[in-house]
Amino acid sequence: MTEPKATTAPSAADANALWGGRFASGPAAIMQQINASIGFDQKLWAQDIAGSKAHATMLAARGIISGADRDAILAGLDQVAGEIEAGTFTFTVEHEDIHMNVESRLKEIIGEPAGRLHTARSRNDQVATDFKLWVRDALDRLDGDLKALQEALIDRAEQYVDTIMPGFTHLQTAQPVTFGHHLLAYVEMLGRDRSRARDARARLNECPLGSAALAGTPYPIDREMTAGLLGFTGPTANSLDAVSDRDFALEYLSIASIAGTHLSRLAEEIVIWCTTQFRFIRLSDAFTTGSSIMPQKRNPDAAELVRAKVGRVIGALNGLLIVMKGLPLAYSKDMQEDKEPVFMADETLALCLAATTGMIRDMVADPASMRRAVEAGFPTATDLADWLVRSLGIPFRDAHHVTGRIVKLAEEAGCGLADLPLDKMQAVHPDINEGVYAVLTLEASVNSRTSFGGTAPERVKAAVAMARARFL
Numbered sequence: 512m513t514e515p516k517a518t519t520a521p522s523a524a525d526a527n528a529l530w531g532g533r534f535a536s537g538p539a540a541i542m543q544q545i546n547a548s549i550g551f552d553q554k555l556w557a558q559d560i561a562g563s564k565a566h567a568t569m570l571a572a573r574g575i576i577s578g579a580d581r582d583a584i585l586a587g588l589d590q591v592a593g594e595i596e597a598g599t600f601t602f603t604v605e606h607e608d609i610h611m612n613v614e615s616r617l618k619e620i621i622g623e624p625a626g627r628l629h630t631a632r633s634r635n636d637q638v639a640t641d642f643k644l645w646v647r648d649a650l651d652r653l654d655g656d657l658k659a660l661q662e663a664l665i666d667r668a669e670q671y672v673d674t675i676m677p678g679f680t681h682l683q684t685a686q687p688v689t690f691g692h693h694l695l696a697y698v699e700m701l702g703r704d705r706s707r708a709r710d711a712r713a714r715l716n717e718c719p720l721g722s723a724a725l726a727g728t729p730y731p732i733d734r735e736m737t738a739g740l741l742g743f744t745g746p747t748a749n750s751l752d753a754v755s756d757r758d759f760a761l762e763y764l765s766i767a768s769i770a771g772t773h774l775s776r777l778a779e780e781i782v783i784w785c786t787t788q789f790r791f792i793r794l795s796d797a798f799t800t801g802s803s804i805m806p807q808k809r810n811p812d813a814a815e816l817v818r819a820k821v822g823r824v825i826g827a828l829n830g831l832l833i834v835m836k837g838l839p840l841a842y843s844k845d846m847q848e849d850k851e852p853v854f855m856a857d858e859t860l861a862l863c864l865a866a867t868t869g870m871i872r873d874m875v876a877d878p879a880s881m882r883r884a885v886e887a888g889f890p891t892a893t894d895l896a897d898w899l900v901r902s903l904g905i906p907f908r909d910a911h912h913v914t915g916r917i918v919k920l921a922e923e924a925g926c927g928l929a930d931l932p933l934d935k936m937q938a939v940h941p942d943i944n945e946g947v948y949a950v951l952t953l954e955a956s957v958n959s960r961t962s963f964g965g966t967a968p969e970r971v972k973a974a975v976a977m978a979r980a981r982f983l
Contacts, residue, residue, distance in 0.1 A: 546844075547604040551851050555609045556595050558644035560588050562637060562720060563613070565740035567628055569733050575631065580624040587621040588613070609641070610634050631732050633724040635754040635842045640720040642850065644741065646763050649857050650712045656864040657701045657708070657770065661982045663871040664701075668694040669975045673968040675953050676791065676881035677890060684888025687953045690791075690876055691975070692966040697777050698978050704770040705982070711766055715759035718743035722750035725841035755841045757831070757849050764828035764853060767860045771821035774863050781814040781870060790880035798870050813870055817863045824859055827852035885953060889918050891928055894950045894959065903942050913940050927951075 538546065564585055571581035591613055594600040606612045611634075618625035668691035678688035718738035721728065727750045734746035747753035784791035785799075798813040834848050892914050899910035916939045921931045929951040936943045949955060961967045964974075 543604060546607060548608045548847050548850070549602050549604055549606065549612055551854060552609045552638075553602050553612070554850075554854055555638075555641040555645055556613065557592070558641040558648075559609050559613055559637070560592050561644065561741065562640045563628060564588055565737050566632055566720060568740060569737045570627075570630060572736060573731055573733055575730055575732070576624075576627045580627050583621045583624040584617070584628050587617045587625065590620055591616050608634070608638070610637050631723065631728040631730040632720060633722075633754075635724050636719045636722040636750075639722075639754055639756065640718060640741070642757075642853075643715055643719065643759055646759050646853065647712055647715060647742075649763065649853075650708045650766075652857075652861065653767070653770070654705050654708050656861060656868075657705050658982065660864055660868045660871065661698050661701050661705075661978070663868050664694045664698045665975055665978050665983070667871055667874070668692075668698070668971065668978075671876055671878075672971045672975065673957075674876060674878045674881060675885055675957055677885040677888065678966070684885060684890050686893055687885050687890045687956045688960075688966040689957055689968060689971055690878075690881065691968075691971045694871075695971065695974050695978060697773065698982065700773040701770070702982055704766065704773065707766045707769065711759065711762045713744075714762070716742075716744045717747045717753075718745070719747050719753035719756070721746060722753035725751055725754050751841045755838070755846075757835055757846060760849050760853050761828070761831055761835065764824070764831060764856055767856045768821075768825045768828045771824040771860055771863060774860075774867050775818045775821040777867060778814040778817040781874070782811050782818070785809075785811040785814075789884065790877050791884070792874045792876050794870060795873050798866075798873050811870075813866045817866055820859050820863055824856045827856040882953070886927060889921065889928055890953065891951045891956050892918050894956045895928060895947065898947055898950045899940070899943075902944075902946060903940070905940075 567576065567581050567584040567588075570576045571578050576584075591600065594616070600616065602609075602612050606615050614625060614628065617628070671690035671694070674690040675687050676690045676693065677684040678686045678693070718734065718741055720737050720741070721732050721734040738744070738746045747756075781792070781794075783789055785794060794809075794811055794813075798811070799809045800812045801809065831849060831852050834845055838845055895917065896907065896910040896914040899905045899913055900907050903910075905913065917928065917931065917936055920935050920939070921928050924931060924935070929948060933943070933945060933947075936947065950959070958967050958969075961970055964970070
């Protein structure tokens, strides 16, 4: 649904009605502009209505309002929700925020009972509840989006379980690994992101409603009931903390930033893999663009934009940390700045996840290019050192030195280790024999890495099955 735009229609009388008799005149136009939040917090309308319905139900159960008033309020809130869903509701800046926009319209629909809805609550605990509900939903969506990307990666890992590619350190060829093994590394990262999201969801799942402005309320409310109606595990334990807490928003942005960093690292690898110099993968027209003057170009713009957009998410975390760092208890208007960065980060991360999942589903590997790359960097040097340790009993540090000298000989001869004549190796260490060649092929190298979590194809097959069971 396209969200309605807020309109500006300043009215001193209407503005005063929000704050009561303390104020003799309406706000200056610039004050109204800086003070109003309806332009962005209208996103909370569903959570605001859900919170109000739970609150009204609890008030009636405790005899604080009548059953007739409760029924009128619930029916009126249903009508407001219907109008918002249909796009016929008009949000106005003069009513400042989502809470007063909903309550004002409710009063137009049902009259006097609407004024009883705000009994035993404040906008302070109301907005904290709404925002927690929204972030809780966002964490659930994030978990689903991360899972979809994991599934795409697992499928590709299974497809390329024995495709050999260079494993890098310092972006230099280090040892051969399988492409499937490489892709599963990101599955593990995303799994930790999902774990963080679940932990954060459990931690935020306490209901602030009933804390009122900051000190609680004298009305005989049932906070356990309200919490239960809204799916919280229970009420918050301290009213000051409840209205001041934005830890949950910071934690969401932290999770989003870490997940985004994982996406950015994968995006960077996709960019590299697509280059003419690497040619490890190919993306179709669906996820690439051309050049305005260079017809041969196929640019991985989706990956580049994922890499860039993650900066917005990290910036949102930094921005909210700065807003919160100097605030005394309890509520300050500074905290109105908490929602926009979270909403923006949520939208950005969802887009980046969708684009990354699409690229992983779209990409096709080029095993021949991967093999040419891995053959160029003496990737089995560690296998040679390990063979010297196992077969000749040489201490590893000495074997490392011997291997380095042999690599230098191969480099001077312009050949790989497997092609270096035996007599050349024996010139470095006389005990080296023909058996050394059995460990110098790429297949022998990857097949030997059978330790748990290793790159051997048999291990990768098992890891694929384990990942499906753990994550999907």
